[in-house]
Amino acid sequence: MKWPQIVALAALCSAFFLVALRFAPDQPEISPDSFLFLTFQPDKTAGYPMFLALVGWFDNQLSTLSVIQLLILCISTLFFSLAIYRMTGYFLCAIVVVALMLGNYEVVKYSFRVLTEALFISLLALLLASIAFWFATGRLRWMVAASASLGAAVTVRPAGYGLFLMLPILYAWTWHLRERRILALAAMVVPATIILLLSLAAYHHRHGTWHTSSVLGYNLLGKVSIFADGTERSSRPDLINAVKEIANRYRARLAMGDTWSDRILLGNPYNLIRGDILFTDNAGLGLGNSADADRAMTWVALDIIAAHKAAYMWNVAENYAALWYVPELLTQDDVARIQREIASSPTPMMSIGFPLVPRRWLLVESLRFFQIGVFTTSLVFLIALPVQLIIYRRGDPILWFGFAAAAALHASVIIIAAINESKPRLMLDNWPLLVLLVTLGLAWVAANYWPSLRRICLEMAGKTAHAVNRRDFAT
16 A cells, blocks of 8 residues: 555545534434433443443533544554455455445434444444455454454444355365464454443343343344234134234235335334234234344244245245345335325325435435445355366455355345345445445456456547547548
8 A cells, every 4th residue: 555545535425524514413312212322221232332332421412422423434444445455456346445435425424323233333444444454464353353354343233144154165265265263263253252242231230131132122022013814823822913903004015016116115013013012002012122022023023934934935035035125215206106005005004114315316326326236246246256266266356255145135134135125225234245245346357357358448439539630631
């Protein structure tokens, strides 16, 4: 790396921080979920509540939280861009990282909210940066940093467990090189394990138990309740029948929407069902969110899935596709059509869980093109590395990293689709992975095909100039 480029990247990130600072609110935005982290509820992991407690130690009102989260995002973006520059050797790839990370307003605005997304995205960027430095230098200290970042990210947001799939793939690279295999394995496993154990100790200190609660059963039962028909084999048939009766209240919504994307948006009563399962309002079950209730809901949900495997798999596939397609990207015409559907709903609907914000057609299509491009690039990496290993018995570091990132991204998306629904913010959590795949794709094309493409372009330009000169001479 050259100092002028390093200074330029630092200047870009610093300038963005100073500009964005002017738009930072005096107090971070508080949502209903924020109170669950501020009070460290039993169904939350320790990572983000401990981070909030650390900020609150010197700022009791959390008025500086937005600035701190924005600063962490800018620092992690700088580190990420430097790592990509070091690994690929292309300064343009580093610029792309900065542009995509800080140019996405949906990512930046998380810094102004009391939600896990802000810290998780920054930690994910640090994780990917550490891995890039490891590929570039081969020094195990970078793998130690990557493992620690991974452990911290998972303690902040358990949905990040899909990222652990990267570790065996990265270890396969070390095994392939036959270098320091034992030390590499320890560097990958030990730091993440220590972070997870510290998180568990913090949970025990706060709640007095080692048995952590979660929202797995709550989310999963709300998702699969629409399949329940009372014929499932279960140790809790009473609970299945109760869940079926709740789902029947909203079943008419499942058929709403003229197109597939509209059905994904409108046929989405799952959070309403979850509310009726959790609380006693609206003649709900009132199971609550204790660890015992969560385990009971998980087992009942698994019983329903076992009886309706095909329907569940189709639902997962639909939500997986929707996470890539993002039906929530709507033009003015789309918003008007959705509003007409809501007005003619067979059941009362106040909203569909997110604001109907119309966007320009060009922006919507551009974002969808970007998503399709990243999806295609991920498939290329998943195919290219095995092919290269079979043919040449070796793999390019860019392909190894791209393969690991693509596998982790698809694993994370599948986990979301299997447990939850196609919510844009759940896909946005993986934004650094999407940025990485774009930059690695550009670097791989530049390293392998740019000389040939450049030669072809120069030849075509030369022929064009020659033809123009001949025409001018003839006239």
